[in-house]
């Protein structure tokens with residue numbers, strides 16, 4: 001990508017603007033926020049239940065709803081420092097964290113490519129779904145490694161590489177950046193419009209003597225096509241960048257930064273909408289069908305420094 005200063009600033013501004021819109025909508029839904037805050041757990045990280053007790057943590061690229069910060073505080077972190085690219089996070093994150101004393105967390109603006117904390121500052125560093133949206137995944141990893149204390153843990157998840165679904169989403173992302181009318185459709189998509197479209201298809205089938213659509217109750221259509229799904233579609237298509245990296249590339253970089261005990265994690269995402277049919281593929285990323293659809297899968301790595 002073009003990384004001249006102006007382009008980089010515009011790229012980061014566009015990235016933050018999109019995610020602020022999506023994260024604010026997520027924050028407005030109790031169900032979505034609860035789903036997101038349940039993703040980071042000691043079971044998932046494969047660490048003892050009291051792992052977070054007394055820990056000073058970093059949530060790099062925390063997003064506007066700061067769901068991982070919330071999860072770490074809930075699990076007993078002593079203090080969580082959370083940052084994202086600009087001030088927009090202040091509009092939402094403090095509201096999402098209001099059940100915790102404000103002395104337990106600190107929100108700031110910052111860039112994962114140039115983290116404003118000293119070397120060896122944190123007992124646990126979390127960077128979820130951020131690096132592949134940044135201008136330089138490897139510089140980000142280097143910075144995350146620098147601020148992790150020796151003997152402590154860094155957790156990242158990144159987009160992964162390859163697979164048919166990723167090829168399709170890349171095609172749509174390209175189209176979104178070039179085709180105003182397609183952009184308008186994606187930007188203005190709602191669950192209601194999608195549900196309506198499906199019901200119109202059922203009605204047309206019925207008119208042509210195929211009543212199969214009638215077997216699918218309207219409330220099931222509403223459940224399979226919800227706001228959570230629409231926000232995911234907009235995330236995948238409207239994000240300025242989704243850089244792809246394999247597990248091997250990320251492991252090699254972590255090793256270079258002095259990490260060992262690098263462990264790939266996985267989890268079964270519990271979803272209500274039609275993405276629930278994909279949950280087995282997300283979780284069992286090594287199955288043949290998962291590799292066909294998602295290549296290397298979502299790369300979720302935990303590593304110890306030093």
Ligand SMILES: C[S@@+](CC[C@H](N)C(=O)[O-])C[C@H]1O[C@@H](n2cnc3c(N)ncnc32)[C@H](O)[C@@H]1O
Nearest residue numbers: 016019061062063085111112128129130133134
């Ligand atoms: C998919 S969201 C993930 C948010 C949050 N970590 C989570 O797990 O829900 C990606 C976030 O990365 C942030 N981001 C992208 N590039 C960044 C950078 N260079 N430095 C800091 N944050 C960045 C975006 O602003 C956005 O909030």
